[in-house]
Amino acid sequence: MGDEKSSNSLPQQTPCLSYWQRTTRAFPHLFANQSTQVPPRVKYVVIGSGLSGALTTFELIEAGVKGEDVIILEAREAASGASSRNAGHVRPDAFRGFNAYSKVHGPEQALKIIANEKLVLEKVDEFVRKHNVQCDFNLTSTFDVCMTPEFAKYEAESFEAYKQAGGETSHIKYYEGEEAREKTRVHGAVAAYEWPAGSSHPAKLVQFLLQSVIERGVQLFTFCPGTAIRENESEPKLWDVHTPRGTITTEKIIHCTNAHAALLIPQLEAYVQPNRAQAHSLVPNSAFGAENVLQKTFSLRYSLYHFYSLIQRKGDGTLILGVSRSNPTLSPETLASRFSTDDSHYNQEIADDALNSFKKIFPDYASQETAHGEGLDHSWTGIIAMTPDSVPFVGAIESLPGQYICAGFNGHGMARIFTSAPGIAKLVLGHEWSTTGLPECFQFSRKRLSRLAEGGLPSIW
Ligand SMILES: Cc1cc2nc3c(=O)[nH]c(=O)nc-3n(C[C@H](O)[C@H](O)[C@H](O)COP(=O)(O)OP(=O)(O)OC[C@H]3O[C@@H](n4cnc5c(N)ncnc54)[C@H](O)[C@@H]3O)c2cc1C
Structure with a gap:
């Protein structure tokens, strides 16, 4: 489905395995619910089981959402995307991107982008210690x-x-x-x-998060891509998420689909490469x-x-x-x-x-x-x-009420998701953008897309 060069495609069905995946084949939820029908109705649907989807779900549960109210859809095996295939670095940019970010976002935002990456390292360290996560984290x-x-x-x-x-x-x-x-x-x-x-070990980190939310009632459906999203006909405020194993009616959808975001949010096709x-x-x-x-x-x-x-x-x-x-x-x-x-x-x-x-x-x-x-x-x-402006899309999608995105990490997800995913969880639960503490330039908005459409932004990397 979709064009292989575009983010309007589903993930490839015969992916290779990374070092990280080859060393975690016994993860018990790798193929969770791989042939089970999806439930007809649930409050929250998280699409994508990488670091953004897993941590967003974790944060929702920590904030009091009941596990039974959330499902995660994953197109392939658990956490099979970039989060289990990267180079294992949790490495903030300390200053190098400053000039380049300044040109696009202005110096104030550039400072915030860099400060945010430093904060992410602190958050990962704190999280791993607090939860005793066995992910070989080495500070x-x-x-x-x-x-x-x-x-x-x-x-x-x-x-x-x-x-x-x-x-x-x-x-x-x-x-x-x-x-x-x-x-x-x-x-x-x-x-x-x-x-x-x-x-x-990035796969072990994501698997810890998935294990933890599954233990608290969340259902993960692997090999179960979201293939289309439509307004529910009888209750227009609800959404129907179509999958090969049934349709789920839901109030809120969080898109954590990284490089495949435009399949379900077509307006992003030109903006996620x-x-x-x-x-x-x-x-x-x-x-x-x-x-x-x-x-x-x-x-x-x-x-x-x-x-x-x-x-x-x-x-x-x-x-x-x-x-x-x-x-x-x-x-x-x-x-x-x-x-x-x-x-x-x-x-x-x-x-x-x-x-x-x-x-x-x-x-x-x-x-x-x-x-x-x-x-x-x-x-x-x-x-x-x-993304054309080198920062992720995080936030509510105004034209699709009830839908949210946390994607487009420009190869820096390990240095950005540990603040972005908690941020999106806050927004989903009704908090204001200011409570996320994220650089404003991360916020998804129609205005940002129009600015990107006008062009003229230099590509940074
Ligand atoms: C080779 C490589 C090296 C890297 N090195 C680093 C590094 O050292 N440091 C760093 O910070 N970052 C690095 N990155 C980037 C980092 O891995 C990503 O930014 C981060 O993992 C993105 O996480 P994510 O959860 O947004 O996406 P992903 O982990 O890709 O998760 C998205 C998930 O969504 C699923 N999906 C997509 N579409 C659908 C659909 N329609 N229905 C259901 N499921 C769907 C996918 O299968 C996937 O599992 C690297 C990436 C690669 C590939």
């Missing part, structure tokens, strides 16, 4: 490593502009030259910034084993569009290596193929580039023997949702 710090003088200049300008605008910088450290190389173990580092960040992203797991050789395990996470940056993200997991030592989607060193065919919702396979050219770049950046790795069982272990893809 540490991250290096933003500038691999070229040009990018070091770009970062320095962003940092200065952010600071001048009153942005908080006390948590950011700066190194250059030899010091940067020593701190980061990156031989070619020109400069590096360091600030607090974390990593997580699916992009395929790729990540890789590597079993370290001795250069990254035991006492040589990386203690910090990394963004290794040649330019704004050419970078690699890297974490090393504490438990099994697996390295997770992500690649920027617009990497200009890739062939035009590979670059063009990223505009897709097809997460059934990975791209060999990207995998080769990731591994070769990793070896170049960390010659220690390349200098060691790689035994059978070490080295590149797995490659996978996932679909991220880009």
